[in-house]
Amino acid sequence: MGITKTDHFTNKQNQIATLAKAIGHPARVAIIDYLLKVDSCICGDIVNELPLAQATVSQHLKELKNAGLIKGNIEGNAICYCIDEKALSKLQSYFEHISKHLINKKSKCC
């Protein structure tokens, strides 16, 4: 069917999945990397950084924005994109939680 049964899972599970899915493409990882690298939140030269057409980059930016991972401010002609800390700290604490959990029960199996 290709349609995800989101309503059968918890909010938390859907939230994490949505965020992870948004990061689940190398172009979008590259965008995040770039936004981290440039110290001010540089605008649309992301297109020049990536080996993709402008339309494709715009689409990827939209997905990152929809997932809440980045924010965009209109700045005159261009747009200023930057990382949304809240979303990333959500992911960070999720994986930290898992890692801590794993340390406690090391080598019980597999």
Added chain:
Amino acid sequence: MGITKTDHFTNKQNQIATLAKAIGHPARVAIIDYLLKVDSCICGDIVNELPLAQATVSQHLKELKNAGLIKGNIEGNAICYCIDEKALSKLQSYFEHISKHLINKKSKCC
């Protein structure tokens, strides 16, 4: 086209994307949650936990396995799945790295 241009991105970027993509579905988040919850790495009653058909669960497990997030050991009749710490620590350190980076340059924009 629907085909990802992986060869234009770095190994690291592709690696993170692959791992994140595997987590990018609520059923797979639920599987990870379950593997964390049950203390021993319980086998195939994951199917009973999820609101999905057995074949679908098997498919999700396969994807998690392909991405390296879980391991599976044959145990007589059943299979013993459990989380692969290495993959998760990779993700954890990635997001930790980002979070640290963000603290340093707080509120420069947006």
Added chain:
DNA sequence: ATTGTATATCGTAATATTGCTATAAACTAA
């Protein structure tokens, strides 16, 4: 007003994902 620059959106094609039923494979137990 016209031209240039920066982004977004539309439409389209190729491919991937999700989910199911049905079936196979591999082992256990009677």
Added chain:
DNA sequence: TTAGTTTATAGCAATATTACGATATACAAT
């Protein structure tokens, strides 16, 4: 052997994603 249990795979339909060129929108500068 036969039957039951557990997991994987094949095949299929519906939907989603990725990527592009073409075009639209919005502002800036001349």
